[in-house]
Amino acid sequence: MSNVSPKPELVARLEIVKPRLELRARLISSLRQFYDDRGFLDTETPVLIDAPAPEEYIEAPAADGGFLRSSPELQMKCMLAAGYTKMFQIGPCFRKGEYGRRHRPEFTMLEWYQASADYLALAEFTCEMLRYAARRVLNGTVIRRGGRSIDLGLPWEYLTVRDAYSRYAGVDVETALSDDIFDELMVTRIEPELGWGRPTILLDYPACRSSLARLKGTDPTVAERWELYLGGIEIANAFSELTDTAEQKARFALSKEKRKADGYQDYPDAVDFLAMLDSGLPESSGCALGVDRLAMVFAGAEDIADVTYPR
Amino acid sequence: MYSASDLKKGLKIEIEGQPYTITEFEFCKPGKGTALYRCRLKNMMNGSTLDRTFRPVDKIDVPNVEEREIHYTYQDGDSFVFSDADTYEEMHLTKAQLGDKAYFLIENSVCNVVLFNGEPIDITLPTFIEKQIVETEPGARGDTATNVLKPATLDNGYEIQVPLFINQGDMVKIDTRTGEYVERISKA
Numbered sequence: 001m002s003n004v005s006p007k008p009e010l011v012a013r014l015e016i017v018k019p020r021l022e023l024r025a026r027l028i029s030s031l032r033q034f035y036d037d038r039g040f041l042d043t044e045t046p047v048l049i050d051a052p053a054p055e056e057y058i059e060a061p062a063a064d065g066g067f068l069r070s071s072p073e074l075q076m077k078c079m080l081a082a083g084y085t086k087m088f089q090i091g092p093c094f095r096k097g098e099y100g101r102r103h104r105p106e107f108t109m110l111e112w113y114q115a116s117a118d119y120l121a122l123a124e125f126t127c128e129m130l131r132y133a134a135r136r137v138l139n140g141t142v143i144r145r146g147g148r149s150i151d152l153g154l155p156w157e158y159l160t161v162r163d164a165y166s167r168y169a170g171v172d173v174e175t176a177l178s179d180d181i182f183d184e185l186m187v188t189r190i191e192p193e194l195g196w197g198r199p200t201i202l203l204d205y206p207a208c209r210s211s212l213a214r215l216k217g218t219d220p221t222v223a224e225r226w227e228l229y230l231g232g233i234e235i236a237n238a239f240s241e242l243t244d245t246a247e248q249k250a251r252f253a254l255s256k257e258k259r260k261a262d263g264y265q266d267y268p269d270a271v272d273f274l275a276m277l278d279s280g281l282p283e284s285s286g287c288a289l290g291v292d293r294l295a296m297v298f299a300g301a302e303d304i305a306d307v308t309y310p311r
Numbered sequence: 312m313y314s315a316s317d318l319k320k321g322l323k324i325e326i327e328g329q330p331y332t333i334t335e336f337e338f339c340k341p342g343k344g345t346a347l348y349r350c351r352l353k354n355m356m357n358g359s360t361l362d363r364t365f366r367p368v369d370k371i372d373v374p375n376v377e378e379r380e381i382h383y384t385y386q387d388g389d390s391f392v393f394s395d396a397d398t399y400e401e402m403h404l405t406k407a408q409l410g411d412k413a414y415f416l417i418e419n420s421v422c423n424v425v426l427f428n429g430e431p432i433d434i435t436l437p438t439f440i441e442k443q444i445v446e447t448e449p450g451a452r453g454d455t456a457t458n459v460l461k462p463a464t465l466d467n468g469y470e471i472q473v474p475l476f477i478n479q480g481d482m483v484k485i486d487t488r489t490g491e492y493v494e495r496i497s498k499a
Binding site: 043056057097098099100101103182183184186187188191197205209210211234237262291 | 349366
């Protein structure tokens, strides 16, 4: 018999989050259903990996001689290269040092890939998926948030990064980049304005902000990448995949250099991924969606703590 | 020096020679972008607020701030005189520096002084103090309701809302954080 009594805060917290964990479970189940109905393969790639993608500002925690994945991206792209055409995954990802109302060092990612689709096709797919989930989980397409509403059923707003900077920050995006205030303006001036009334797809990011995305054929200064915003909160990130091995190697080398300069860990080269990429990655697109944040928005909550096991 | 990742609500930091308390804190990270630490800061000297965003590479100065126990002794015009409990060293704070806290000082009682680079800039009062009501409408006998309030005045002119049953000369407990009435200590 243990004579240790349970922590009252934990017991109380578990009781408080129960209805929201139930909502979260219904949300995840409806998302799975959506993929199953469209013939997507439910996949599980390793959580403990040898070589994370060397992305700037994202640090995978070291564990047992390898790393806890910051994303399943490289493994899922290996599957694409091997001939898998549609697959999704819902599972844990890890990012060292990220802790806030909308960040956790351990979080749940929904990531999916589709061959022969570009980033805009994925935006339409995401739109359909969230409407489907909202009808099942919330019995309608309207989400209430801080006294305002977001109707997933309305036509979604498509706003380019260029237009967003001039509209909400009053500067052009080149100036924001050259003055090194791109991220500050994004967080303080732009993001709070996005995704109210209806969802916003913020698209066509500067090429330098998209390490694994394909550049746009008609304008190579931007990458075919978008982010989805609901009520000021970033929910998902998608892009048309870069399929050129030489270009990918050059971008990885550049990222590795910047990571080193900023004092991040040096990862082993992602040799398996680069070899698979070289063997031929089909035209494809992928999207990563933060499940905790989506559950938070669906629940009308302000903090990830409201939709997750207490920590 | 603090790193940006040390920042959190309640931490005291120094910017351009001024001490600040972090009153609001938010960790932000736009997709594929750098982490940003957004802070709302309150100047510990003059109470003004300032919004600052820090990056992971930023180093932030640690202010030389300490708190020490002192006695409040007396008021000399616009100046409030304190003395160190051990060294008897005198310290002066002005009405402007103390704000409403000046009303809750009790002569020869103990509180904490906040020193910045050795200079007093603020005080921390006990959470509750007791003061006498010197002026209020006569109390309604038998009316023990605590939710209906009337104005009353302390000996130093501070106006406070009290329940109807409070009389002139009563001693009351006051919460120094809010400046509000808590309960009656004794009747006149």
